[in-house]
Structure formats: C-alpha cells, structure tokens
Amino acid sequence: MRIYVLALDEVFDTGLSTVLDTFSIANDLAGSAGTPSIHFEITVVGVRRRVHTSQGLSVPVVSAAQLAQPDVVLIPALGAKMPDTLQAALERRDVADAGELLRQWSDGGALVSAACTGTFVLANTSLLDGQSATTSWWLAPLFRECFPHVTLQESRMVVGSSRFVTAGAALAHIDLALWLIRRSSPALAAVTARYLVIDPRSSQAIFMIPDHLMHTDPLIERFEQWARHRLTEGFSLNAAASAAGTSERTLARRLKTILGKTPLSYFQDLRVERAVHLLRTSNDSIDLIAAQVGYANGVTLRTLLRRRIGRSVSELRGY
Template sequence: MRIYIVALQNTFDTGLSTLLDTFSVANELAASSKALTTRFDVTIVGVRSRVTTSHGLSIPARRATGLAHPDIALVPAVGAKMPDTLSRLLDQREIVDAQSLLRHWFQRGTMLGAACTGTFILAEASLLNGHHATTSWWLAPFFRERYPQVVLDESRMIVHSSPFITAGAALAHLDLALWLVRHRSPALAALTARYLVIDSRPMQATFAIPDHLAHADPFVERFERWARRRLGDGFSLHDAARAVRTSPRTLTRRLHAVIGKSPLAYFQDLRVERAVHLLQTSNHSVDQIADRVGYASGATLRTLIQRKIGRGVRELRARA
C-alpha cells in the first residue's frame, strides 16, 4: 500500500512523527512474522522543495509533482492551535497548492485522511462537503461556522466517511494510523497497538471541556452558565430561553450552529460531565450521583456515560 504524508510548512511535529512511527512499527512487526504480510510504503511529500515543522526542523520531503498517485494521502496537523492563526494559515499559497494536489489524487481514486487541524485543509478544499468528519474538539465551533456543509462530530476520535478518514486532536494521529493498519490487517493493528502501549479510545468526548466550547458564542455561554446551576432539575427549553434573553427557536438555532447539539443534548452533556467528575473525586454511589445530576437511576446514568464517552463507571473510577 502506497501512502503519502503531505508535509506542509509549520507541520505539527508530533503528528508527523506519530504517523511515521506507527507505520514503521507495523512494518517491522509484519516483517518478523510469516503470518503477517501487510506492508506500508510511506513517503513524505510536499508541494515545496523545503519543508520545516512548527519547531523549525527540516523535513526531507519529496516534491509531489510527477509522483505516481498514492493509495492513501494523509494530511497531518499544522502548528496553528486557535481560529485566528489557523484562518491566516489556510489563506497561504502553499495550502492552496496542496489542496489542488489533493483534489487531483482524489479524482484518481486516492483515499484521503487528516487529523486535528489537517481536517481543515480537506474541508477548505470542499472535499468533505456532504461527508461526516471530526477534528480538534476545541475548534469545532470554528469548523462548523466555516464549513456548514460538512457533518461534524467532534465527539468521536475517528470518523470514516468513504473515501475520507478523519481523526481528532493532536495524538489522534496515532488512532488514524492504527485505523489504517487495522483496515488492512486487524491482527497487525492489535499487535502494533500492544507494542505502542495504546488502548482503544473511540471518543474525544472524554477530553472535551464543554464550557470552553460555550465561550465561542454569547448565547451559548449564557445558556451554559444557566444549565450548570440546574443540572439536578428538570430541563425546560422555555425557561432556558427566558434566562438567556432570547426565544427558544433562536437558542436552539445558535446551539446547533456553534456546537452541533440541541439545548437538551448539551444539557445532558453537562450532566454527564458533572457525573464523571463526581465519580472520580467522591465516594458517592452511582445512584447518589445520578440523583445529584437529575437522573432517576444509576442504570440510566451508566448507559449515558457509556454511550457518550465510551467508558464504563468501573473504568472511570479505576482511573481516578
């Protein structure tokens, strides 16, 4: 399998290294086993003759012009962590040229993948329109505003929407590489994960900070403050809208535009966040915690936690 990693100026060092190291480990393990025959031919390519990382390291990238099209092209993150710096970077000529190259490969059947802020480069090229995707959880409001035609689910670590594969923030580059290894050989992926000491982590929701997302919009921020004071009570959309001085329709529209959720769904996220905190910092029973965050039973809370963050109560308490 021919894989090109598209290295751009200001490439995120850890993201690039993680992709390279994961495929390298997989290749070494496959070579040492007669039962595993999968091989990943990985090349770092660029649209410029000189590429440096966000820490100023020089990358030995090959010029992509004239190379055979790859089976898979991956775009690692760039070293822009916040919307303003990322917005300026996306306007650079190198990014525009890279997007033309990605479109060219896509039209010839190449699978495209990206992680973290790399997903923005695919979206900026309109390649993800109509597809599901994920990206860095804290950039989700900016992503939704900029690319309304992409169906974003920042709660997930990996989203496969053929022929695209996208991954979440920073170290999700590892999850992206392992997904691709697993796609070719589940046995090799399992062995590689054991050597890299990485377990399954399907959700980014475990790491997201809800009030950080809320600060992207004044209506959402006011709703978040109102909701946190009432997590143990019932939810009323009309009461919420009155508290933030807007209409139920406007509140619903703003929350969906900024965080992709209804007011009730976001209210439930905040309940789960509070419940997880109590599980990890107190000795209260699950039933007691469920009552404090407004659920009728511990069984309901257990189900919601498993569904939203992909972990069980016992695992959460063991990690505390």
C-alpha cells in the same frame, strides 16, 4: 501500499512523528503478525522545498511533482491549535497549493485522510462536502461555521469511508494510522496497537470539555451559565431561552448551528462532565453523584455515561 504524508510548513511535530512511527512499527511487525507481504511505503511529501515543524525542526520532504499517484494521502495537523491562528494558516499559499494536489490525487482514486487540524486543510478543498467527518473536538464550532456542507461527528475518534478518513485531536493521529493499517490487516493493526500500548478508541467524548468549545457566541454563553447553575433541576427549554434572552426556536437553532446539539443534549453534556469529575475526585456513591447532577438514581446515570462516552463507572474510577 504507497502512502504520501503531506507535510505543510509548521506541521504539528507530534502528529507527523506519530504517523511515521506507527507505520514503521507496523512494517517491522508484519512478519511476526503473519502478514509478511504487507508493506507500507511511506513518503513525506511537501509542496515547498523546505518544511519546518511548529517547533522549528527541518523536515526532509520529496517534491510532489516528482511522484506518481499514491494509494493513500495523509495530512497531519498544522501547528495552529486555536481558531485565530488556524484561520490565518488556512489562508497561506502553501495550503492552497496542497488543496490542488489533494483534489488531483483524490480524482486519481487515492484515499485522502487527515487528523486534528489537518481536517481543516482537507475540508478547505470542498472534497468533504456532503461527507461525514470528525475533527479536534474543541474546534467543532469553527469547523461547522467554515464548512456547513460537511456532516460533523466530533464525538467520534475516526470517521471513514471509501474515499476519505478523518480523525480527532492530537494523538488521534495514532488512531488514524491504525485505521489505515487495519484496512490491510486487522491482525497487524492489533499487534501494532499492543506494541504502542494503546487501546482502540472509538470516541473523543470522554476528553471533551464543554466550556472549552471554541465559540464566541454570547447567547450560548448565557445559556451555558444558566445551565451550570441548574444541573440538579429538571430541564426547561422555556426557562433556558428566557435566561439567554431569546426565543426557544432561536436558542435551539443557534445551538444546532454552532454546537450541533439540542439545548437538552448540551444540558446533558454538562451533567455528564460534572458526573465524570465527581467520579474521579470523590468516593461518593453513584446514587449520590446521580442526585448531584439531577438524575433520580445511579442506574440512569450509568446508562447515560455508557451511551455518551462509552465508559463504565468502574473504568472512570480506575478500578
């Protein structure tokens, strides 16, 4: 399988290295996994002759003009991690040139994939319009603002289809590489994951910090401040809207547009965040913690934790 790793200038060091190392390990293990015929031909491609990582290391690249049509293209993250620096990076000429290449390769039948902030580079081409995708969880509001025609599922670690694959933040580069390996051989992906000492991760939800979501909307900030002081109380949309200084309809619309959630869903996210913190930092019983975050009993909280973040109480406490 011919895979091009498209490295733009100031590429995220860990993302690029992780992708290359994961495929290298898979190639080394192919024989022992019973798949000797599988080989991933990895080429680091650039749209400029010189590419540097965000830490200033020089990356040897092959010019895209010299290459044939790939089977798979993978875009590692840019080093820009926050909205202002990321938006500036997306305006660069090399990013625009990369977009032209991605459209060309996609039209030729290549599977196009991206991780972390690399998903912004892919979405910037409009190729993801009408598709589902994921991205770095803290940049979900910015992604929705920039790419309203993409259905964002930021709680998922990897979102894939026959044409496009996107992965979540930072070390989700490993999950993306393993997803691509799994397409050729589930057995090889499984043994590679074991050598990397990594469990399959279907969700980013356990890592999300609701108040770190990158938005600057004062209405949502007022709602969040109100909600955090009322986690033990029942949720009232009318009271929430009144505290935020707006109507129920406007509050619901703004949360849906920016965070992709209803007010009640975001309220429950804040309860889950608090419950996870208490489970990890105290010896309180699950029933006591449930009461501290507004639920009648531990059974309800256990169910919510499993549904929202895919973890049990014992897993969260490290038993």
